[in-house]
Each structure stands twice: as structure tokens, then as C-alpha cells.
Amino acid sequence: MASMPTVTDVALAAGVSRQTVSNVMNSPGIVRADTRERVQAAIAQLGYRPHASARRLRTRRSSTIGIRLDPMIDGISGSVLDRFLHALTEQADKQGLRVLLFTATSPEDEITQLQRLNDGADVDGFVLTSTFAGDPRTKWLIENGISFVTFGRPWGTNDMNDPQHLWVDVDGWAGLHEATRAAQDAGARRIGYIGWPSPSGTGEDRRRGWRDAMLERGNVTDDDLALLEVVCEDGVAQGTAAMQELRRTAGTLDAVLCASDSLALGAMIANPERVPVTGYDNTPVAAAIGLSSVDQSVDEVAAGVLELLTGEFSGNVQGAPESDEPRHRMVKPRLVVREFAAIPMDVPGRASV
Structure with missing residues (x-):
């Protein structure tokens, strides 16, 4: 009796990875239409049963x-x-x-x-x-x-x-590297970073993405990066305090990246200069307030x-x-870019946050 076709067989027939075959079966919306059709054709041709795995x-x-x-x-x-x-x-x-x-x-x-x-x-x-x-x-x-x-x-x-x-896992290095590159391509040079204290494997992975992209561009030094970084616990209030500290210590800022949307929301609040802020996680809050963020x-x-x-x-x-x-x-994350709108703390006639 011939053996039943496997996910590997489908992947080889369609010229894609096993992960792509799995995505077509479980989350077809995230796969390009032409790739999805090719995988579905291979499934039909081989008689593969999606639930067999x-x-x-x-x-x-x-x-x-x-x-x-x-x-x-x-x-x-x-x-x-x-x-x-x-x-x-x-x-x-x-x-x-x-x-x-x-x-x-x-x-x-x-x-x-x-x-x-x-x-x-x-x-x-x-x-x-x-x-x-x-x-x-x-x-x-x-x-x-x-x-x-x-x-x-x-x-x-x-x-x-x-x-x-x-x-x-999601490649946090790639997510922050892409976000830093996007800010640089938009003209930013002094890009601050608000992240989490060590030890944090996830936080350090994201921090490396920012740091590597900054050093690769070659227009900042290690001393510059030390001034451009603030670490704190996660939370909106902590992000606000970190942004205030960053503004005091870093001098001119062209953009700020954050290890989470919570920190980014806090940074947006303490941002009278309306420096563009990017978060991480692409939460519903980020979508609601127009915050660019890395989607996992x-x-x-x-x-x-x-x-x-x-x-x-x-x-x-x-x-x-x-x-x-x-x-x-x-899994490689993707940067979701939105039109930035700061939420300043001190606006005449507006209650303080």
C-alpha cells in the first residue's frame, strides 16, 4: 500500500516550506494568493488530508x-x-x-x-x-x-x-532592526531607545536590533548610544518617565523606539516636541491612537x-x-507604519495625564 502523502511531500511539490503549507491550511489569509493557490493545487494533486498531521x-x-x-x-x-x-x-x-x-x-x-x-x-x-x-x-x-x-x-x-x-519565537532583533532602518530612511539620525532592564532575553534581543542598525549606519558611537538609551520596567507611567529622562540626557532626538506599546504610549505622552515614536506588539491600542508598531x-x-x-x-x-x-x-515580524500623532502632557486648557 502506498504511503500517505505528508506535509513535506506537499511542500516539495509546491516549491515552498513546510511552514508555508501549515500557514495555508491554518491561516490562509497570511499567505500570498499565488502561493496559496500553488499549495492548494499540490494538496489536491497528492490527495493530502490536512488533518492527518x-x-x-x-x-x-x-x-x-x-x-x-x-x-x-x-x-x-x-x-x-x-x-x-x-x-x-x-x-x-x-x-x-x-x-x-x-x-x-x-x-x-x-x-x-x-x-x-x-x-x-x-x-x-x-x-x-x-x-x-x-x-x-x-x-x-x-x-x-x-x-x-x-x-x-x-x-x-x-x-x-x-x-x-x-x-x-518571533525574531525581536529583526523587528527592531527594521524599525530602526525605517526611521533612518526617513531621515532620523539620533534615534532613542526605551527598553527593559536585564535580565530579559526578549528585551535584549530587541535592543540588539536597534543597536546593530544604529552602528551599521556608522554615524553614531558607543558613547552616543549610551546617551540614547533608557531602561525601565514595562508600563505606561514608566514609559512617560523614561521619555522625560531621555529628553534630558540625549539632547536632540529624531525618533524613539520602544520595547513595547505600553512604553511607547507613555513616551507619546511626554513628547511636546512630537518626536516620532514606534512601539512593539501592534496592540489594539496602537491601532486606535495611530502608533507605528512591530507586529508579532x-x-x-x-x-x-x-x-x-x-x-x-x-x-x-x-x-x-x-x-x-x-x-x-x-517567525519574522513586520513593521506597521501609521501617521504619528503625539499625546503631549502639557497642552493649554487640557487636563494633565
Whole structure:
């Protein structure tokens, strides 16, 4: 009996990547029309069944994926995880899978919940978010041979190619690099940056994108960059205070980039000179107030997570056959440019923020 066609077969026939095939099946709106038609034609020609890749997960126990419902931070930047959860649930449903939400107060408490759900056969695998260096959750899952994929790389010494860790992440370096390049191409030279304090793998990744683009252009020094950067905790009030400090220490500013939309909103408030500000996350707030922002493409992230969780590795590399298939997916974000409008603090006749 001839073997059933696989995602790899479809990708080869259509001349695209496995990720593109997954996107066509789960998030067709993010794929160019001509590419989508080519993939769909290959699916029809080969007789590929889109749900076949999920069968391995579905036939184990419960056809259910567990994921922690992250706490809201300030209602702005935290919304990216809400959007990811919505995309994951919608795409999982198309593959006959369910998503089970649970809460936890700490990484240690989350491990307790992971063990409870696994022991009770309530889920077949887990999706973890908000990863960090030395994350005890992933260590516990690997040691216990439990299927999982993370939204976020391991942030360790081998974080790009950890053979035991399946992950999908957004390339924060590329996002801030593109945003910096766009500001430079618009004529900006002195571009400030408001980011998060260390340690923060995500924050440092984004900061490097800004820093590398600034140094590549060759018209600033390391001393200049030190003056052009302020770090603070995430939040609107913190962004306002950081922008005030940046204006005091950096001198003339042509543009300001921020590690989140929360910080960018705060920077817009303390900005009487109306210096263009760009955020990160492309939240609904950014769209509502005309803030340029880097979009994390959560539909692509969700598609990649499900492909790793239901495909060749089934979320677990222990005992998996030798394969050249990559064990992670790096999603490139995109810059969404909007017409900038500052929100100054001190406007005659207007109440202070």
C-alpha cells in the first residue's frame, strides 16, 4: 500500500516550506494568493488530508492541548498573548483539537498544574509561553518525557538549537532592526531607545536590533548610544518617565523606539516636541491612537506551534526518529507604519495625564 502523502511531500511539490503549507491550511489569509493557490493545487494533486498531521496527537488520549492563561499586565502589551491564544484555539479547532486553559501563580505552581493535568490524562501536550533562561517548567517537562512546544525560545546557551526543546519565537532583533532602518530612511539620525532592564532575553534581543542598525549606519558611537538609551520596567507611567529622562540626557532626538506599546504610549505622552515614536506588539491600542508598531504575526506563531506539536515530533523529541526537520520556527515580524500623532502632557486648557 502506498504511503500517505505528508506535509513535506506537499511542500516539495509546491516549491515552498513546510511552514508555508501549515500557514495555508491554518491561516490562509497570511499567505500570498499565488502561493496559496500553488499549495492548494499540490494538496489536491497528492490527495493530502490536512488533518492527518494531527492524528498522532488526537489518537493518544484526549485530543486536548493545555496552556496557562497568563495574567494581564497592564491591558496593553499583555494583549499579544490573548491574540496568540485566540489564534491557537481557532487553528486547533480546525484540526479537531481542543484547548484547555489553566491558571498558575508562579513557574513552580505551573509545574504542579502540568503534573496534575498530565497524571489525569486531561491533555496530550502543553504549550508554554513567557519562557526565560533557566526555566524550570521546560526542564521538568523534558525530564518527564511530556510533549510540549513553547512560544519563546529557551534563552539559554544553546537556545537556537536545543535538541530537546521544540519552540516557536518571533525574531525581536529583526523587528527592531527594521524599525530602526525605517526611521533612518526617513531621515532620523539620533534615534532613542526605551527598553527593559536585564535580565530579559526578549528585551535584549530587541535592543540588539536597534543597536546593530544604529552602528551599521556608522554615524553614531558607543558613547552616543549610551546617551540614547533608557531602561525601565514595562508600563505606561514608566514609559512617560523614561521619555522625560531621555529628553534630558540625549539632547536632540529624531525618533524613539520602544520595547513595547505600553512604553511607547507613555513616551507619546511626554513628547511636546512630537518626536516620532514606534512601539512593539501592534496592540489594539496602537491601532486606535495611530502608533507605528512591530507586529508579532501571532497567526504564524500559532501555526508553527501546532505543526511542531502534531507533526513529525508530536511535541516530544525523546525517542523520535532521526530527522533533518528543524526543531524550531523563527517567525519574522513586520513593521506597521501609521501617521504619528503625539499625546503631549502639557497642552493649554487640557487636563494633565
